[in-house]
Amino acid sequence: MSTTLSHTAFAASTSIPSAFTVYDNAFYSILGSAPKLEVILENNDFPFAHEASVYVPTTDELFMSSNRFTDPVTNESTIVISKVNVTANPVTSEILNSTVPMPNGGVNHDGGILWTGQGTLNTTGGLWQMSAQSPNKAEFIVGGFYGRQFNSLNDVVVANDGSFWFTDPIYGYIQGIRPKPKLPAQVYRYDPATKAVRVIADGFGRPNGLSFSPDEKTMYISDTAETIGDGTTDALLPATIYAFDVSTINGQPFLTNRRVFAMPGDGIPDGLKVDQHGNVYAGCGDGVYVWSSGGVLLGKILIEDGTSNFSFGKKGQMYILNENKVYRAQLNSTLRSTLWKN
Numbered sequence: 508m509s510t511t512l513s514h515t516a517f518a519a520s521t522s523i524p525s526a527f528t529v530y531d532n533a534f535y536s537i538l539g540s541a542p543k544l545e546v547i548l549e550n551n552d553f554p555f556a557h558e559a560s561v562y563v564p565t566t567d568e569l570f571m572s573s574n575r576f577t578d579p580v581t582n583e584s585t586i587v588i589s590k591v592n593v594t595a596n597p598v599t600s601e602i603l604n605s606t607v608p609m610p611n612g613g614v615n616h617d618g619g620i621l622w623t624g625q626g627t628l629n630t631t632g633g634l635w636q637m638s639a640q641s642p643n644k645a646e647f648i649v650g651g652f653y654g655r656q657f658n659s660l661n662d663v664v665v666a667n668d669g670s671f672w673f674t675d676p677i678y679g680y681i682q683g684i685r686p687k688p689k690l691p692a693q694v695y696r697y698d699p700a701t702k703a704v705r706v707i708a709d710g711f712g713r714p715n716g717l718s719f720s721p722d723e724k725t726m727y728i729s730d731t732a733e734t735i736g737d738g739t740t741d742a743l744l745p746a747t748i749y750a751f752d753v754s755t756i757n758g759q760p761f762l763t764n765r766r767v768f769a770m771p772g773d774g775i776p777d778g779l780k781v782d783q784h785g786n787v788y789a790g791c792g793d794g795v796y797v798w799s800s801g802g803v804l805l806g807k808i809l810i811e812d813g814t815s816n817f818s819f820g821k822k823g824q825m826y827i828l829n830e831n832k833v834y835r836a837q838l839n840s841t842l843r844s845t846l847w848k849n
Contacts, residue, residue: 636648
């Protein structure tokens with residue numbers, strides 16, 4: 508699929524702010540008639556706005572996980588979850604008292620948030636379901652593959668059949684927060700009805716973000732192996748989004764026909780999202796990149812120092828995380844998330 512909105516009128520009438528770079532005329536229909544980018548929240552005390560970026564449309568609240576920082580009380584490396592009220596004036600945030608161990612990615616599920624917990628040296632990571640309502644109780648779902656603990660879960664999506672698909676790189680081990688890996692860096696599918704967990708894809712250096720196309724016939728998975736995890740990078744390793752066909756074989760889903768979908772020019776493609784037209788968005792080294800479903804770079808939303816993740820809000824709004832800042836981009840008001848299943 509491709510963007511179905513007419514971009515001719517937008518191209519003729521829209522004055523594009525410098526925060527938006529157009530590479531293909533189809534990007535005008537994504538930007539809409541009055542694109543805008545603004546900082547709505549800033550906190551320089553710690554990197555509160557790093558990953559997840561889960562927007563809950565029923566409450567207009569945004570949940571996010573921080574980057575690792577040293578807790579001034581315990582003097583230990585930690586990650587916290589923050590809840591941001593994006594409709595408050597001024598925008599407000601609060602740190603939640605969560606039991607998810609070293610949380611990272613998350614997605615809307617069952618009225619709350621399904622989190623990936625990386626785990627610690629002494630605590631199993633895995634998937635956790637957290638209520639979006641105070642006191643935000645979190646329940647453990649699964650933490651390993653038939654006796655072997657997962658490495659350090661990174662991101663997760665929910666399929667229309669209710670299954671959970673998630674990535675499991677070795678970043679936690681490289682960063683010293685997890686024991687030596689007992690599994691390769693892989694992508695998994697978990698069926699909450701049967702509790703069966705399957706390896707659904709391998710052959711990655713650092714599997715990271717993932718997202719389905721709107722019809723769930725395509726799965727996009729990013730490999731961010733270029734970022735080693737210890738503060739170094741290797742430009743000869745993948746910083747690439749791969750596309751797979753979702754095929755049903757013997758009654759079960761398989762990922763087939765692996766192919767390169769896209770690669771950003773700056774940094775790694777971290778968090779992935781797809782809009783209702785099939786355009787693919789990724790958080791990269793200089794902002795949010797947008798590709799058509801055919802892999803053509805349409806444009807960028809430029810963010811100084813880049814972004815790891817972001818989410819769609821209501822009426823074409825996008826919330827972009829930038830470690831110590833949260834940005835709000837106003838795009839075409841008809842754009843919507845494909846993640847709000849319930």
